Amino acid sequence: MTFVSTNSGLPLDPIAEARRLWAEHGWAHAADGMAAVTSLMRAHQIALARVEAVLKPHGVTFARYEVLMLLYFSRKSSLPMALIGERLQVHPTSVTNAVDRLEAAGLVRRTPHPADRRSTIVELLDAGRELAEAATAELNTEVFAAPWLAPATVGSLIEVITELRRNAGDF
Amino acid sequence: MTFVSTNSGLPLDPIAEARRLWAEHGWAHAADGMAAVTSLMRAHQIALARVEAVLKPHGVTFARYEVLMLLYFSRKSSLPMALIGERLQVHPTSVTNAVDRLEAAGLVRRTPHPADRRSTIVELLDAGRELAEAATAELNTEVFAAPWLAPATVGSLIEVITELRRNAGDF
DNA sequence: GCTAGATAGTAGGGTGTCCGACTATATGAC
DNA sequence: GTCATATAGTCGGACACCCTACTATCTAGC
Numbered sequence A, B: 001m002t003f004v005s006t007n008s009g010l011p012l013d014p015i016a017e018a019r020r021l022w023a024e025h026g027w028a029h030a031a032d033g034m035a036a037v038t039s040l041m042r043a044h045q046i047a048l049a050r051v052e053a054v055l056k057p058h059g060v061t062f063a064r065y066e067v068l069m070l071l072y073f074s075r076k077s078s079l080p081m082a083l084i085g086e087r088l089q090v091h092p093t094s095v096t097n098a099v100d101r102l103e104a105a106g107l108v109r110r111t112p113h114p115a116d117r118r119s120t121i122v123e124l125l126d127a128g129r130e131l132a133e134a135a136t137a138e139l140n141t142e143v144f145a146a147p148w149l150a151p152a153t154v155g156s157l158i159e160v161i162t163e164l165r166r167n168a169g170d171f
Numbered sequence C: 001g002c003t004a005g006a007t008a009g010t011a012g013g014g015t016g017t018c019c020g021a022c023t024a025t026a027t028g029a030c
Numbered sequence D: 001g002t003c004a005t006a007t008a009g010t011c012g013g014a015c016a017c018c019c020t021a022c023t024a025t026c027t028a029g030c
Helices: A014-024 A028-058 A062-073 A081-088 A092-104 A126-144 A151-167 B014-024 B028-058 B062-073 B081-088 B092-104 B126-144 B151-167
Strands: A078-080 A108-112 A120-124 B078-080 B108-112 B120-124
Touching: A014 A028, A014 B151, A028 A062, A028 A126, A028 B028, A028 B126, A028 B151, A062 A078, A062 A081, A062 A092, A062 A108, A062 A120, A062 A126, A078 A081, A081 A092, A081 A120, A092 A108, A120 A126, A126 B028, A151 B014, A151 B028, A151 B151, B014 B028, B028 B062, B028 B126, B062 B078, B062 B081, B062 B092, B062 B108, B062 B120, B062 B126, B078 B081, B081 B092, B081 B120, B092 B108, B120 B126
Parallel strands: none
Antiparallel strands: A078 A120, A108 A120, B078 B120, B108 B120
């Protein structure tokens, strides 16, 4: 919802403009909500692009990096597919997709579950562990250590979204 | 980056857990940044799912709805493809894709630009205008008027992300 | 004028997400 | 014990996004 209607050459904030138009059309009660949702969409786009740019040379995407880190932090460097999907809050098919590619790249390995033959265990391989560490080091210095916000503001963002997630029934 | 390592049955916040693990691994300086980025990813996922659910019965996705609203607010209910991509901050091919589907659904129409033969004007049709109004009405009441946050918090979220976007060179 | 470079739009390819459907396996009710 | 139900994972399809490459057209410098 980022649109501007003026023709001035000034660099307006498209979201603030959309918010103004919303109010003008009699939707003032929903203008802030629209602006908040649109802001989230754009912030996500910005953050993801930044992260993906750092990960690209390592040969993984953010989705696959998340799987690697989940395994990296797990006790035995291995987890069932279902648990991965649950933790990362994505659809089972998304896990299948990510693990397919990680396995093809030699970063993880599928293993049958010893007790439950329906289940598949994903195991982090050495190459995957090394990639996870290298990618994290670069991600930390290039993105996470210096977001686009002052330290206090970062905390504020985390707090607000934590409230949002809680109210949405996320945890 | 939403992963939990404990085995307690308590419903922990996965992002808070990831943040703790980050700090434990000597990455304390980047823990907040990681949590902020991960929070944005998840908030985006939640908000988008909510919006798409409302739009689905109207037969459009959020991406196409944004195009419709952009045209809806434009002076002559029509804009060049390039301008749409610029305002919505998406790649030109994404605009082609969205307009293809909107045109197939009879909601917009492509028209040659009178002066610049490279350019294509997208024009909002009556059906598109009606759909935009109906979808917006429902979106306003179902999502935007009642986000998952208290009114003051919504304002706070918008402010923080505005700062983020400005620092990222977004406007 | 005419050519080199910029701009508009599209096609093809890759990736991620979801949904619905399907197979295989496990579990619980009777 | 046996059968209905639930769960784990995968496949195919739809949609969004981006990138690279390509054509068509415009614009500016000489």
